[in-house]
Amino acid sequence: MTAANSSPTPSDLRHPMFSWIYARMSRRMEAGGMSGLRTELLAGLSGRVVELGAGNGLNFAHYPRTVSEVVAVEPEPYLRTHAEGAAATAPVPVTVTPGRAEKVPLADDSVDAVVLCLVMCSLPDRAAAMAEVRRVLRPNGSLRFLEHTIAPTPGLRAVQKIVDATFWPRIAGGCHTATDPVGTISTAGFEVTELRRLRFPDIRFTQPSTPHVLGTAQMATA
Ligand SMILES: C[S@@+](CC[C@H](N)C(=O)[O-])C[C@H]1O[C@@H](n2cnc3c(N)ncnc32)[C@H](O)[C@@H]1O
Incomplete structure (x- = not known):
């Protein structure tokens, strides 16, 4: 509600x-x-949440009322302005702030959950971003993600690699379709506890960005 x-x-x-x-x-x-x-993606969340790369704020309307505060980090000024508009009508308090996933403007262990939604594909340094996720997330906190992902089939995977090497990142804000969010999250020391693979949009025509993953992860215990 604030911005x-x-x-x-x-x-x-x-x-x-x-x-x-x-x-x-x-x-x-x-x-x-x-x-x-x-x-x-957001069902069941509570407490203080940080959303990285919040875009124009389309998640805000979906946060359950058990969430006490959303800090929405967005580096793109035009999208940030739209996010501020969305924050004003959100059902929970949302603060929109400039920043990047690789350098989150929050203290260590300061949030109950991190949300990554359609953003990992655009991050130039995913490992640095995941280190930040680990840093700001409190022990036993939750990571929620909805991301497009590398294709399960070799044919579509080949198409993804071609479009990634040519025009796709230029027209899609730096997005690379052949990324592996689940692998990145696991490599960063998280255990993926819930995972659903899906197609979006779920139409006949498959696009390079059609395969998606939706899930939850928590810091793996030693
Ligand atoms: C496809 S949009 C998704 C926006 C929003 N999360 C949503 O669900 O609609 C990708 C977003 O990632 C943001 N982004 C790109 N690079 C980023 C970075 N290094 N750190 C944080 N966000 C970034 C873009 O500005 C954009 O808002």
Whole structure:
């Protein structure tokens, strides 16, 4: 319900064309089933949550009232402005703040949950981001993720690698489709406790970004 201002900051990352398109395209994705996936992603969360790469804030409406505060970190100024608008009507208090996943502007052990939604594919340094997730998450805290992922079939995987090496990152804000979020999360020392593989959009025509994973992870115990 509260929002910071979107003045330029050193952590800003500018993708004006992609951001303009995403702000519109993402609304259509909601109608195509993404809205339900967001509700599933956030169900059961409570306490203080940080969402990294919050975009235009489409998750905010889906946070359950058991969440006491959402800190929404977003480096892209245009999307951040839209997120501030979404924060104003959210059912829980949301503070939108500039920053990057590789350097989260929060103290150690300061959140009960971290949310990564359609963001890992755009991160230039996923290992650094996961180290930050570990740092800010309190012991036994929860990591929720909804991400697109490397394809299960060799044919689509080959297509993903071709588009990643050519035009896709340029038109999609740095996104690489052949990323492996579950592998990245596991390598960072998390145990994936719930995992659902799905197609989005679930239509006949398969796109490089169709395969998705939705799940929960917790710090693995030694
Ligand atoms: C496809 S959009 C997803 C936005 C939002 N999470 C959603 O669910 O609609 C990817 C987002 O990741 C953000 N992003 C890109 N690089 C980032 C970084 N290094 N740290 C944090 N967010 C980043 C982009 O600005 C954009 O908001």
